[in-house]
Amino acid sequence: MSETTLVFVFGTLKRGFPLHGRGLARAHFVGFYRTARKYPMLIAGPWFAPMMLDEPGEGHRVRGELYEVDPDMLARIDRLEAVGRTGNFRKQIRIMPERFGPSCDAFTYFKARFLASPAHTEYLASYSDRRFVPPWRR
16 A cells, blocks of 8 residues: 555645646545645736745635645646746645644645736635636646
């Protein structure tokens, strides 16, 4: 049995959004969680992407979904999130369940502030915007 990793997603990788089917459709859904600390999350850039910035203490406790993924899925979503390209990275943070249960550490995806231009929204606590243009439609 392969080792699994916890991944917290807050934007286009959530169920019902464009990247979910290509990244997490076969992953084990753990539940609804939020960041333990506040982070700035906004819709930005030419493709109207949700972006969370690694600037803890600003913004809101961001709500999202927690998944358990295998190494192949993690590599696939790293590619979808452009990990390795300047300003795109994955980092472990503390998250808390929306209702009951213990907090835990999970990986999530961050963007550098310079990628968040132009900004299309103020800081958001949750993502529900439908303007994102997926890579296959650009």
